[in-house]
Amino acid sequence: MTAAVRAELRKLFTTRLWWGMAIAVLVSGAAFAVLFAFVFTSDAVRGPQAAAAPRTDAALAKAVFTGGLQVGYLLTLAIGVMTIGSEYRHQTITATFLALPRRGRVMAAKVVSLLVVGALYGVLSLAGAVGAGTVVLTSKGVAPFADTSIWRTLALSLLVLGLWALIGLGAGILIPNQVAALLISVAVAWIVEPLLGLVLALTDWGKSISPYLPSRATSAMLESTSSGFDGQPVHQLSWWAGALVLMAYAAVMAGLGTWRTLRADIT
Amino acid sequence: MVHGRPEFTGRIEVRGLTKRFGSFTAVDGLDFDVEPGRITGFLGPNGSGKTTTLRMLLGLVRATHGTATIDGHRYAEIANPLTVVGSALEATNFHPGRTGRNHLRVQAAVAGVPDSRVDELLELVGIPAAARKRAGGYSMGMRQRLGLAAALLGDPRVIILDEPANGLDPEGIRWLRGFLRHLADEGRTLLISSHMLSEVEQTVDDVVIIANGRRVAQGTVADLRGEPTAYVRTSDPERLTQALRDRGLSVAPKGRGLQVTTEDLAVVGDAAHASDVAIHELRSEQTHLEELFFNLTDRDEHRNRNLDARPSGGLPVDLPPPSGPPIDPALLAEPVESGEPGERVERRASTTPAMPAGRPDDDGRPR
Structure with missing residues (x-):
């Protein structure tokens, strides 16, 4: 099993994909931290109308440090899609299953390696965000580590990226065409699903569903606040419930993908 | 010298193997x-089921019925199978952005083979420098060599190669022949598929010929080939017959x-x-094996089932298949004898079987 995981990691690190993604994750982490740090500390946002803006130093720091993670998880989602999609596209899946015909183990190795990669990219994103964000926050007189719960948010950030990669893994199997899988999963995760969340929040029955959408669960997990159309902070789950919901999405998607892979004829 | 894991002898058994797609x-x-x-050469026209059979043997495609085993084990039941069975299926299955060497390193990681073995093998198949470039730019011949190196990674007892000569230049094919013989002499089992008899006839000991997913013939090449014969047309058949018999040769009238x-x-x-x-004419005749294989590839019902069938009515029976070898005009001038298949074959200009239609990369290959 460790051999299979090592092979999966070698696959990821022997094409040019990984360092392009690494740069994007690092830069977006830093850029969003700087942006959010300036915006949330500006007078306009701190005024009485801006109910959704983080009020405490700790909440502010969490919002700043995790600001780049939405881009980050879209990127690891794409990595998850490509981990399996490119194997089918370039028919390397044949070599993969020849080396390890127990396909469940191959999929397990992919799951483990994606969690590892998610954590590595998480470290990069946080390095950028904490580095740049701390400078700006400190200059604005905000204490970047006011509260110990900030460490929990940072730790869970590493998991978030891995879990989204697993959602991508499932999408990459369920949508056989790699390009379509990439476009559909990124479009859904980036645009459709957040909009759906906002629209659902307008209705009474939708209000109780929207916290369980993946992006809302992610915000809940990171304890970063977000606002609805009315500018009021939306109701979200507690951090641990958010984490469980996102894990459930990852497990269902990766599980469906594995189930399909076990039965497929590789021609 | 024993190669691979000693608990495996490397005997492949296929029994009642059936695959239906819908x-x-x-x-x-x-x-x-x-x-x-x-x-062992595994021969058949394009689309006859060779690749599907190999993929069932390797656990990639699930058999509808029957079994394909290596020493009684299904491929998927063998722990660390790369150390027992090495295979190269299609020449295209490399990630274009990954170097050939790294492709092997990925496989090596699963099989528990050190990277030094990867470099050894790249040396052996003659692409040590090229393998450090990304696979997207590889020629067909380089892909074949890389595939071969991948097959040998775990020092396997059994080696299964799908169309290994495709895309190799004449020098490459000669090299491949010697290389395969060397591997077999080390006691390994080699199963090599091809849609061209001429490509493997000089290399293989045994052949299994299939058409339409069914076995048509199995045996040693020597048995299936039969005795070599020559065809001669002369001004005075009786006198020549006598002269040849005087030299101890057996002679029989055939056609004209x-x-x-x-x-x-x-x-x-x-x-x-x-x-x-x-x-008036003197040439070597096709062997029985060549004739058998040629008839398979030439018959309509054995044409590539993966492609659409030729339009009904088709071509006049005398013409070679569209991309077959050019026909000698002198032969066309001859009166047409109504045709049992043997006669049609006999009128062909060369001793080699015609290729089945439609492999553009076969041009200029030695036959």
Whole structure:
């Protein structure tokens, strides 16, 4: 099993994909931290109308440090899609299953390696965000580590990226065409699903569903606040419930993908 | 010298193997054996089910019925199978952005093989420098060599190669022949598929021929080939017959000429010269194996089932398949004999079987 995981990691690190993604994750982490740090500390946002803006130093720091993670998880989602999609596209899946015909183990190795990669990219994103964000926050007189719960948010950030990669893994199997899988999963995760969340929040029955959408669960997990159309902070789950919901999405998607892979004829 | 894991002898058994894709039966009740220490050619026209059979043997495609085993084990049941069975299926399955060497390193990681073995093998197949470039730019020949290196990674007892000569230049094919023979002499089992008999006929010991997913023939090449014969047309058949029989050759009338059991055309020519008869035509005939295989690839019902069938009515029966070898005009001028298949084959200009239609990369390959 460790051999299979090592092979999966070698696959990821022997094409040019990984360092392009690494740069994007690092830069977006830093850029969003700087942006959010300036915006949330500006007078306009701190005024009485801006109910959704983080009020405490700790909440502010969490919002700043995790600001780049939405881009980050879209990127690891794409990595998850490509981990399996490119194997089918370039028919390397044949070599993969020849080396390890127990396909469940191959999929397990992919799951483990994606969690590892998610954590590595998480470290990069946080390095950028904490580095740049701390400078700006400190200059604005905000204490970047006011509260110990900030460490929990940072730790869970590493998991978030891995879990989204697993959602991508499932999408990459369920949508056989790699390009379509990439476009559909990124479009859904980036645009459709957040909009759906906002629209659902307008209705009474939708209000109780929207916290369980993946992006809302992610915000809940990171304890970063977000606002609805009315500018009021939306109701979200507690951090641990958010984490469980996102894990459930990852497990269902990766599980469906594995189930399909076990039965497929590789021609 | 024993290669690979000693608990495996490397005997392949295929029993009643069947694969249906929907209503299409790709492989139909196939039985055959492959013996260790020998090179077995797995032959059939394009679309006859060779690749599907190999993929079932390797656990990539699930059989509808029947079994394909290596020493009694299904591929998927073998722990660390790369150390028992090495295979190269299609020449295209490399990630274009990954170097050939890294492709092997990925496989090596699973099989628990050190990277030094990867470099050894790249040296062995002759692409040590090229393998450090990304695979997207590889020629067909380089892909074949890289595939071969991948197959040998775990020092396996059994080696299965799908169309290994495709895309190799003449020098590459010669090299491949020697290399495969060397591997078989080390006691390994080699199973090599091809849609061209001429490509493997000089390399293999045994052949299994399939068409439409069914076995048509199995045996040693020597048995299936039969005795070599020459065909001669002459001004005076009776005199030449006598002259040849005087030299101890067996002669029988065939069509408008004679069939002589010999592979030495010079003997026939000398006999004709000595007895002062004119020769109008003299050539080696196809062996039984060539004829058998040619008839398979040439018949409509055995054409590639993966492609659409030719329009009904089709081509006149005398013409070669569209991309076959050019026909000798002199042969067309001859009166047409109504045709049992043997006669049609006999009128062909060369001793080699025609290729099935439509492999553009076959041009200029030695036959």
